Amino acid sequence: MDILVNFWEDFFQKEQQEENWWTRKKVLCQRRNVSIVRIQGEGHLYQELRYGNTKQIDYVLHLKILMKQADNFYFEEQSIPYQFQLENDTISNHKELSIVSEQATSPVKSEMLERNVDESRFGYDRLAAVKYANHWWNSYNPAYRKFDVDCTNYVSQCLHAGGAPMTGGQDRSKGWWYNSASWSFSWAVAHSLRWYLSGSTSGLKGKEMEAATDLIPGDVICYDFQGNGRFDHNTIVVAKDGNGEPFVNAHTSNSRNRYWSYEDSTAYTPNIAYKFFRIGE
Incomplete structure (x- = not known):
């Protein structure tokens, strides 16, 4: 046209x-x-x-x-x-086109589940997570449901591809899990995954870092565009630039090798807040 x-x-x-x-x-x-x-x-x-x-x-x-x-x-x-x-x-x-927020019916936080000792640690394969992120950045793995707001579902898939073990499987407000019939809020809702990463003590967990430059490929960034305490978006770090700043991949507005700050997003506001998570530590 x-x-x-x-x-x-x-x-x-x-x-x-x-x-x-x-x-x-x-x-x-x-x-x-x-x-x-x-x-x-x-x-x-x-x-x-x-x-x-x-x-x-x-x-x-x-x-x-x-x-x-x-x-x-x-x-x-x-x-x-x-x-x-x-x-x-x-x-x-x-x-x-704007996307209806995923947060309307989700809880503020997802609770953790106590797991067996052998699930308390896992070897996170960052290369596998990044490889998955780059393969599916602009398409959808048919093994998983596609959501209208798909950013957290995509990041969860990347983390699972890197070896992060699912925990739970019945109560959607507990654990981090997915099956063909249902899934935890932490798997698919940005705000819930943010709290899961900061609160989990076994299996998939995140260590909060002070700055984006502290992150390495396979880590996660959470975004609160309005700065009101509710997180709207998640991305996965796939590379770093010459200044040590992360590039990220994401779904919803599907992106590859995007500069992490999202200042060029239509969702951006001057009040934006971030959380930076090192995965697997």
């Missing part, structure tokens, strides 16, 4: 008059001494509705951005759902 291609070319090339995710991304890159070398994009239309002479079109934009930091090049990728209206070859009401 040429009109959509023209829309995005204009968006990326013109000087923005108001703050948005792209202006914040450019400021972030300047601060990190990162150059944006090339931007590639593909749109995949998946729904079209007609209202008289107006079309409402939903699509996913896959962005692939080539970045350069010092002598190192890398790709950052995102798949972002959008919607717009089209009438008389004119685009209007173009917006990123």
Whole structure:
């Protein structure tokens, strides 16, 4: 659709008059001494509705951005759902599709379960967790349910692929577990996993670190976008840049090699708060 291609070319090339995710991304890159070398994009239309002479079109934009930091090049990728209206070859009401919060019916914290001694420790295979994260960053393992808000389900799958043992299996407010019929809140809800990681004393557990630079691939970052104490999002660290800052993968707005701070997210607010967890210690 040429009109959509023209829309995005204009968006990326013109000087923005108001703050948005792209202006914040450019400021972030300047601060990190990162150059944006090339931007590639593909749109995949998946729904079209007609209202008289107006079309409402939903699509996913896959962005692939080539970045350069010092002598190192890398790709950052995102798949972002959008919607717009089209009438008389004119685009209007173009917006990123928001996802209903996962938190509405979930408990504030997930309780821990006492486990046997042989489950108290596990060997965390960080390479396997990162390999899984990179394989499934923009697709969905059919062995698991796909959630509308899928970030924590995806991170849990990565942790399990790295050897983290499930605990529990009946009470959804206890343990960390998944089966085809049900799952714990800590498996699929961002706020619950944040509290599980900080409170678990056996099996899957997280050691809170002071800064993002303390993390290594396979670790987890939790995000409270509003800064109100309820965590909305989780990512898994997959690499680090030349300054020792993490790159992360995520689902919901599917992302690969994204800079950890999420300052370029439409969900970002100046009140954002983070929790940094070392896994397996």
